[in-house]
Amino acid sequence: MEVALITVGDELLSGDTVNTNANWLAAELSDRGVAVKRILSIPDERAEIAARVREYADDFDAVIVTGGIGSTPDDVTVEAVADAFDREMVVTDLTRESVERRLAAIRERVPDREFDVDVAAEAAVPAGSRPLVTEAGLAPGCVVENVYVMPGIPDELKATFETVGDEFAGDRRSRFLYTVEPESNIIAALAEAAERFDVAVGCYPDREAAHNRLKVTATDDDALDAAAAWLLENANASETPVSRDW
Amino acid sequence: MEVALITVGDELLSGDTVNTNANWLAAELSDRGVAVKRILSIPDERAEIAARVREYADDFDAVIVTGGIGSTPDDVTVEAVADAFDREMVVTDLTRESVERRLAAIRERVPDREFDVDVAAEAAVPAGSRPLVTEAGLAPGCVVENVYVMPGIPDELKATFETVGDEFAGDRRSRFLYTVEPESNIIAALAEAAERFDVAVGCYPDREAAHNRLKVTATDDDALDAAAAWLLENANASETPVSRDW
Known part of the structure; x- marks a missing residue:
């Protein structure tokens, strides 16, 4: 099995953040006998992300894309992956319930603070994708065909990868x-x-x-x-x- | 100024090595106002390195390629860069003297050990390139058009980048x-x-x-x-x- 990693984020390209996510994923995949063939870091640019996801989805057995799945304007990864496969963004029962459950937990922990969250925006994933929800983060990851989209925050990434780790195997x-x-x-x-x-x-x-x-x-x-x-x-x-x- | 980084080496793709070189270079370039637009890690595969160097050399103002410039069979980066620009590999006076001087220093430090070095192979660079020699490493780096080739060993990379650091500047x-x-x-x-x-x-x-x-x-x-x-x-x-x- 041959896999490519795409790590999205201006902070990687400016040297503000060491790409420990790529290193962690590469080691996890190698431990499973998978050959990691590319690790690419690109800016938070929707068209560029869409183009590279499309290219690597065609060239490799699977692609893991990390980073930029939150709700601030610089987070465009999930929309870009939807573009790559000509999908609309939709909210599913699973992702809405996951976001609402996580929000309720946060509000219980911090009752004095107001969180003005757009649940629909937070819970949106590409139509027909398989959502990846965990208890670690708010925005869900997803799988579109052979492309796995995961959060960039290391703890959330690890929790998300572990939900699909068994899908990665090889004989190296x-x-x-x-x-x-x-x-x-x-x-x-x-x-x-x-x-x-x-x-x-x-x-x-x-x-x-x-x-x-x-x-x-x-x-x-x-x-x-x-x-x-x-x-x-x-x-x-x-x-x-x-x-x-x- | 827009720059792409290509870090070559199976050890990066298997998760054995954290890509601190990319992070260090990205921070150095950002400090100089340069926009780093891509960081790509690829295996020690000559054709793949040549193809990506060619692509990024066309797309960006400069490309820095690190890793795989030694003399073991898995080190194919310099030859791949030569391929990318249709150049032969040649030995220059500067690179030969640099390798011989470094070898003499090593032999003086370790007089009891035999070093069976092929000086010509170690000193070869693409024809017409500008060699980058330092006192830190044996194999020289080089510049071919807008592509800078540097060693992968962190101390050698840093010493090599510092010889050309002034050539990187931007207004970000x-x-x-x-x-x-x-x-x-x-x-x-x-x-x-x-x-x-x-x-x-x-x-x-x-x-x-x-x-x-x-x-x-x-x-x-x-x-x-x-x-x-x-x-x-x-x-x-x-x-x-x-x-x-x-």
Whole structure:
């Protein structure tokens, strides 16, 4: 399964916010054997979001779009996804009840404060979509065809992803190996491993840990194990972290 | 000035590495008034890198590409950028001398270790490019037309960006404001501010700080100040951080 992530928000592009959502989702998906093929951050611009959602929905098995699903004017993601699939925005019984239930809980917690909420606007999702409601946030997420729309606030994102996590699965597996050899001395071994076995091999210098970390990825368990065994021998690698003494 | 960032590397897409490089570059560029319009992470795939570099080079004033400029087989970024501009890879006097000087320093530091380095491979850059050499890393970065290629190791990236930082400048300015009002209660004010003045207004709930942060961005100082003054009044905002007491 191949997935693309689209993280929406001017705050990501201005460097105000580190994109921890993308990192968290990428790790969750990789743990499930899914190949994440693109992570794209774009501004809160409706036409741009719609165009990229359309493009990635065609190119990948699924797309996860996060951020910009609230009710302030800069939140245009859900409308943009509706545009991408030529859908109207509608309010469903499920989303209206979810918003009303969450609002009631908030009003109970803060009885002295007035919340002037447009429930219909808050509860609107693309027509025919599958709403994703949680107890974590007000505005619901949704699924339109193969596009999953989720909140940008990290706690809300995590709660929302967990409602659909089982829909993401793949057969990619990885193993990490470690070596103190200089990169230059193992180039030939890395190239040969990738050629001999049906695997991808990445090499990542980690200066703090004082080693090079190798990551071997495959969709076939036997190929993965054979490549790892070969690299243990031919790249002077180890299955547990090592440190340079030079 | 509008810039796109392309961060290359399977480790970003698998969630092994948080994309701090993109965040650092985005903040540096924003500080210089530059609008970052895209941040894209893609795998270490030569054809995909070449295609996206070509696309973004046409669409934006400049592109910064980071990661995958080393010498292991998974490092294909520089070759991909050469492909994007139909250039051969060449070794220049500057890059050869830089690699040799860095190698000599490493060998002096670690005299007992053999480094089997292919200097020509390490020093190769696209023909006609402007090499970017620093004392921080072995493989040089380069500039091809409006595309800046930089290392992925954070210290090397920072050293490389600083050699060209003055080439990035723009006229975007921002101001932060803070409010304890619920988002729902300031929707109309946010919409009106964006309509009255030539500004963009983002609203970011910060649960830890217990406020909503507003970011006003403009290319005209008077518009920025007028919009901020208007929001201070009409969104019950403050120039210094505030906290909800509800």
